[in-house]
Amino acid sequence: MNTTQRPLPRFPEPDTQPFWEATREHRLTYPVCLDCGRITFYPRRHCMHCGGRRLEWRESKGEGTIYSYSVVRQNRHPAFKDLGAYAIAYVDLDEGFRMLTNIVGVADPTRDLRIGQRVRVRWEDQPGGQVSLPMFEPI
Amino acid sequence: MPGKGSQRRDAAIVGIYEYPLRKVEGITALQIKAECARAALDDAGLSWQDVDAVYDCGEGGESGSGLAISEYLGLSPRVIDTTSVGGSSYEFQAAHALRDIAAGKCRVALLTYGSTARADARAIGTGGRVSSAPSPFGNMEDPWGMTLVANYALVAQRHMYQYGTTSEQLAEIAVATRAHAVRNPQAVRAMEDLGFVGTGEITVRDVVESRMIADPLHLLDCCMISDGGGAVVIASRDVARGTRKPPVWILGTGEATRYFASDRDITRSAAELSGPQAFGEAGLTPADVDIAMIYDSFTITVLVCLEDLGFCKKGEGGAFVQGGRLRWDTGSLPLNTDGGGLSSNHPGMRGIFLLIEATRQLRGESTSQVKDARIALAHGNGGMLGSRHSGGTVLLARD
Numbered sequence: 154m155n156t157t158q159r160p161l162p163r164f165p166e167p168d169t170q171p172f173w174e175a176t177r178e179h180r181l182t183y184p185v186c187l188d189c190g191r192i193t194f195y196p197r198r199h200c201m202h203c204g205g206r207r208l209e210w211r212e213s214k215g216e217g218t219i220y221s222y223s224v225v226r227q228n229r230h231p232a233f234k235d236l237g238a239y240a241i242a243y244v245d246l247d248e249g250f251r252m253l254t255n256i257v258g259v260a261d262p263t264r265d266l267r268i269g270q271r272v273r274v275r276w277e278d279q280p281g282g283q284v285s286l287p288m289f290e291p292i
Numbered sequence: 293m294p295g296k297g298s299q300r301r302d303a304a305i306v307g308i309y310e311y312p313l314r315k316v317e318g319i320t321a322l323q324i325k326a327e328c329a330r331a332a333l334d335d336a337g338l339s340w341q342d343v344d345a346v347y348d349c350g351e352g353g354e355s356g357s358g359l360a361i362s363e364y365l366g367l368s369p370r371v372i373d374t375t376s377v378g379g380s381s382y383e384f385q386a387a388h389a390l391r392d393i394a395a396g397k398c399r400v401a402l403l404t405y406g407s408t409a410r411a412d413a414r415a416i417g418t419g420g421r422v423s424s425a426p427s428p429f430g431n432m433e434d435p436w437g438m439t440l441v442a443n444y445a446l447v448a449q450r451h452m453y454q455y456g457t458t459s460e461q462l463a464e465i466a467v468a469t470r471a472h473a474v475r476n477p478q479a480v481r482a483m484e485d486l487g488f489v490g491t492g493e494i495t496v497r498d499v500v501e502s503r504m505i506a507d508p509l510h511l512l513d514c515c516m517i518s519d520g521g522g523a524v525v526i527a528s529r530d531v532a533r534g535t536r537k538p539p540v541w542i543l544g545t546g547e548a549t550r551y552f553a554s555d556r557d558i559t560r561s562a563a564e565l566s567g568p569q570a571f572g573e574a575g576l577t578p579a580d581v582d583i584a585m586i587y588d589s590f591t592i593t594v595l596v597c598l599e600d601l602g603f604c605k606k607g608e609g610g611a612f613v614q615g616g617r618l619r620w621d622t623g624s625l626p627l628n629t630d631g632g633g634l635s636s637n638h639p640g641m642r643g644i645f646l647l648i649e650a651t652r653q654l655r656g657e658s659t660s661q662v663k664d665a666r667i668a669l670a671h672g673n674g675g676m677l678g679s680r681h682s683g684g685t686v687l688l689a690r691d
Contacts, residue, residue, distance in 0.1 A: 162431035195432040223445035224507040233437040251554040
């Protein structure tokens with residue numbers, strides 16, 4: 154099978170680098186502000202709520218709920234156009250942050266998915282070994 | 293009702309022009325902008341060198357960037373504003389023109405737009421979005437293959453889940469818009485040139501049976517990708533009194549942004565913030581609006597914005613758009629009377645056409661003219677409704 158590589162995160166990119174380094178070890182991590190206690194996601198070096206710079210990375214259990222999803226039937230980008238219909242989604246992790254991801258591991262994404270469904274992270278290691286992509290599958 | 297709302301008469305739209313073709317060859321975006329600029333100034337009865345304020349998104353490329361656009365056009369502005377927030381940029385720019393004119397910084401403001409998105413075969417809606425350089429947002433978005441349509445579909449899906457909105461209800465927006473488009477010769481030509489399968493009126497069934505692009509949005513829930521452009525001239529009160537057509541006064545404006553956040557209700561857009569600001573400034577309420585021009589990148593965009601602007605309660609947009617409420621002739625809130633981005637004109641950004649058609653309505657020049665139209669609303673939504681987007685609301689009135 155000859156598929157074009159998905160676009161991967163690019164570096165140098167210091168705001169998200171710690172997140173992606175942790176994915177190599179299949180750890181889903183998120184930064185918490187030590188001053189105001191809130192999570193910043195997408196990750197940044199500063200707290201998006203109070204501007205603080207004392208952020209601590211924590212590890213998520215990788216379980217959450219589908220907040221919304223859509224099944225993409227048409228994507229002209231070479232990496233995606235031959236995938237067939239696939240699901241893009243916002244997943245709310247139990248720890249309190251939301252991320253964009255794909256839902257995998259279902260026979261028919263147009264029928265097997267619903268908002269509110271419980272999902273768990275499933276890692277897809279990428280060529281080159283720099284990152285692993287967090288996807289989610291129904292529990 | 294005479295005297296309703298603010299008596300503000302600081303600045304008015306005095307000249308408009310919409311590039312008539314949606315399929316072009318051998319012309320650039322910059323050339324479209326220049327042509328539209330001259331035509332809009334002619335519409336106003338003003339001269340090229342009367343312009344002393346230039347507002348521009350930089351969509352013309354390097355020679356049309358903020359640094360270069362005045363040079364390309366050949367103008368000498370004392371206000372240069374490169375507000376670029378997506379499709380709503382023109383509503384933001386109109387707000388800034390009002391502000392700058394009221395502050396005495398300038399007297400004649402020029403807004404222009406030009407695009408060859410169709411000719412360039414830009415797959416705006418369905419091309420996977422990939423950042424050009426390493427970026428924090430790109431790194432958290434690019435790998436999963438979100439398309440622009442899918443981003444809006446995430447909102448539609450959630451709206452259906454939270455409020456029970458149906459595809460049939462969303463379809464009503466496309467049906468009403470198409471009914472207006474078939475009365476607009478430029479829109480009919482647009483649909484023909486762009487190869488629409490049918491260019492006549494459509495039904496709810498036609499929409500929900502059209503090909504699914506990203507669940508739950510069908511082909512007919514999505515705007516066209518055209519070429520085209522336009523220009524708007526906004527002038528001070530003393531200049532406006534001497535122009536060719538009745539001035540269309542800018543009474544109130546609002547600007548806001550919303551974006552991806554872990555606790556964000558994605559069914560609520562920036563219009564919740566920009567709308568009240570504009571209505572408050574204008575001393576008006578949604579009940580006062582005779583004709584609404586609301587950005588229709590997709591049917592869901594209109595539905596969400598109708599709610600957020602206060603035309604109906606949050607979650608009740610589905611019922612609101614049923615029963616012909618949006619029709620130009622018999623509806624209580626005529627909407628997108630030019631045919632919208634869905635069926636008339638959408639070269640990637642549409643905000644300028646909202647101002648143009650609203651002005652036509654208040655002058656009595658629309659192809660689907662609302663009787664006694666006195667107050668118009670233009671609301672632009674830029675970016676992606678399901679993540680980072682901007683909302684710009686402008687309220688307009690005639691004397």
